Amino acid sequence: MSDTVLKPDICVIGAGSGGLTVAAAAAQFGVSVVLIERHKMGGDCLNYGCVPSKALLAAGKHAQAMRNGASFGIANADPDVDFAAVMAHVHDVIAAIAPNDSVERFTSLGVQVIEEEARFVDERMVQAGPHKIRARRFVIATGSSPMVPPIEGLDEVEYFTNETIFSRSTLPEHLIIAGGGPIGLEMAQAHRRLGARVTVVEADKALGKDDPEMARLLIDRLKAEGIDIREHTKVARLEKRDEGQIRVHVSGAEGDAAIDGSTLLVATGRRPNLQALDLEKAGVEHDRSGVKVNDKLRSTNSRVYAIGDAAGGLQFTHVANYHAGLVIRAILFRLPAREKRHILPWVTYTDPELAHIGLTEDQARDEGKLNKVLRWPYAENDRAQAERKTTGLIKIVTGKGGRIIGVTILGAGAGEMMNMWALAIAKGLKVSDITGYVAPYPTMSEIGKRAAISYYSDKTGSPVVRGLIRFLRLFG
Numbered sequence: 001m002s003d004t005v006l007k008p009d010i011c012v013i014g015a016g017s018g019g020l021t022v023a024a025a026a027a028q029f030g031v032s033v034v035l036i037e038r039h040k041m042g043g044d045c046l047n048y049g050c051v052p053s054k055a056l057l058a059a060g061k062h063a064q065a066m067r068n069g070a071s072f073g074i075a076n077a078d079p080d081v082d083f084a085a086v087m088a089h090v091h092d093v094i095a096a097i098a099p100n101d102s103v104e105r106f107t108s109l110g111v112q113v114i115e116e117e118a119r120f121v122d123e124r125m126v127q128a129g130p131h132k133i134r135a136r137r138f139v140i141a142t143g144s145s146p147m148v149p150p151i152e153g154l155d156e157v158e159y160f161t162n163e164t165i166f167s168r169s170t171l172p173e174h175l176i177i178a179g180g181g182p183i184g185l186e187m188a189q190a191h192r193r194l195g196a197r198v199t200v201v202e203a204d205k206a207l208g209k210d211d212p213e214m215a216r217l218l219i220d221r222l223k224a225e226g227i228d229i230r231e232h233t234k235v236a237r238l239e240k241r242d243e244g245q246i247r248v249h250v251s252g253a254e255g256d257a258a259i260d261g262s263t264l265l266v267a268t269g270r271r272p273n274l275q276a277l278d279l280e281k282a283g284v285e286h287d288r289s290g291v292k293v294n295d296k297l298r299s300t301n302s303r304v305y306a307i308g309d310a311a312g313g314l315q316f317t318h319v320a321n322y323h324a325g326l327v328i329r330a331i332l333f334r335l336p337a338r339e340k341r342h343i344l345p346w347v348t349y350t351d352p353e354l355a356h357i358g359l360t361e362d363q364a365r366d367e368g369k370l371n372k373v374l375r376w377p378y379a380e381n382d383r384a385q386a387e388r389k390t391t392g393l394i395k396i397v398t399g400k401g402g403r404i405i406g407v408t409i410l411g412a413g414a415g416e417m418m419n420m421w422a423l424a425i426a427k428g429l430k431v432s433d434i435t436g437y438v439a440p441y442p443t444m445s446e447i448g449k450r451a452a453i454s455y456y457s458d459k460t461g462s463p464v465v466r467g468l469i470r471f472l473r474l475f476g
């Protein structure tokens, strides 16, 4: 096939969460878009990330509920897990969502989809297979891949990453996970609840990006479920054993040890997918974390934007989608659109869930912004009692005048609950805004309102307030 030169308004590289959102929005406004994808439409989130991991966690949660029926008067049962059927469920969920992200759907929206690998030829041109694309603006949305550290012996053993773990059809007998971040811990709990023995080896602190107090409570819960979590312990060497067994030599806080397992999952972080892009030819600077962008997500080449995991910031689907919205505003409407990092929440979907937004207590103290920290436990919530989901608490960090500057929730439905707090922080609300709305009873979200009310607890004993009430009583 001979080279063709396409001249769309926007060329999007990568059809994952971020790229698809840019392409769909631009096409809906009637702007010409070329979307280039080298592998699977839907990217990491649909195929190897959010969707399969949440589907696997859901299966594990179901199994766990069967084990713990007695507190509701329903006999505990040992679930009979058919792991191949569990994985069929996972792939069925992916297949149910896939049409939304498909070539057919995007073509019908008016997007020209090219299924090739893209690379820059110069500052204004991208090559994808036989196509040359000269666009007014380019959006790099190429995502990230597992960062596999150079561990001695790694090339001699079979290991899995998030890109391969969901292709298994047999339950690992003993899953050893390198890395105690969100991927490591979500996969640890899902596999543990489905019947595997699980060990997590974490070089530093598990869930090191979260509020330490809340992360600790979650880690203790996961340990109580039988997951062996070894923090401050590094995977030093890997050794192949007989009959598909692996020996993982670790060194750390408790000295050197060898752990024998059947399956190894490497979940030690991510690296941006930039290698194939020939960014030097486009004058797009980058480093190990991603494309260097300003707060408008523009790279060192003003025609080129970068979004999502490739842009080197927080790596979440909703962040990629948020970035997509910002670049659409900038490219189509030339509106000032700056990334506001403080409004970006994240959730680890273990059970209980751990959700966070804004500043942690320590960060607020270090930045001299800390006023009061408000807490309310799930155990004090009627719905949580009824559901027997009493583990956890909300922690609200307030600044000057009671402004909400950070929220962490550990507990059932923390991710859903976080929606309201993400709105509160995006809109700069104060605790008085939270005390002023009516929450339906009985809902777990009431814990947030109760925590907000506690902001005023010292006021109820105040002589001034009590004097005012006595004075007002004089008027009948």
Ligand SMILES: Cc1cc2nc3c(=O)[nH]c(=O)nc-3n(C[C@H](O)[C@H](O)[C@H](O)COP(=O)(O)OP(=O)(O)OC[C@H]3O[C@@H](n4cnc5c(N)ncnc54)[C@H](O)[C@@H]3O)c2cc1C
Pocket (backbone or CB within 6 Å): 013, 014, 015, 016, 017, 018, 019, 036, 037, 038, 039, 040, 041, 042, 043, 044, 045, 046, 048, 049, 050, 051, 053, 054, 116, 117, 118, 119, 141, 142, 143, 144, 162, 183, 273, 276, 277, 307, 308, 309, 310, 315, 316, 317, 318, 319, 320, 349
């Ligand atoms: C196991 C796991 C669980 C996760 N769970 C969650 C979760 O619950 N919630 C959440 O918010 N986030 C979660 N994430 C993170 C989320 O998946 C990512 O942040 C999100 O997918 C990033 O979107 P993106 O558009 O930047 O990149 P991607 O979705 O990775 O898409 C990038 C696309 O670009 C393509 N590409 C790369 N290079 C080229 C090239 N040169 N030419 C053409 N195409 C190219 C790739 O093939 C890919 O399809 C999870 C991640 C993992 C790994």
Ligand SMILES: NC(=O)c1ccc[n+]([C@@H]2O[C@H](COP(=O)([O-])OP(=O)(O)OC[C@H]3O[C@@H](n4cnc5c(N)ncnc54)[C@H](O)[C@@H]3O)[C@@H](O)[C@H]2O)c1
Pocket (backbone or CB within 6 Å): 149, 178, 179, 180, 181, 182, 183, 184, 186, 201, 202, 203, 204, 205, 206, 207, 208, 233, 234, 235, 267, 268, 269, 270, 314, 315, 316, 346, 347, 348, 349
């Ligand atoms: N629920 C969610 O939203 C969700 C779920 C999964 C992943 N994600 C996204 O994907 C990103 C990547 O997740 P992740 O868990 O791979 O990365 P991560 O960077 O959050 O955690 C990796 C962990 O591995 C540890 N580590 C590194 N090298 C090690 C070694 N040699 N031995 C032992 N431990 C080692 C690190 O100290 C770190 O704690 C997350 O930051 C998040 O943005 C989101």
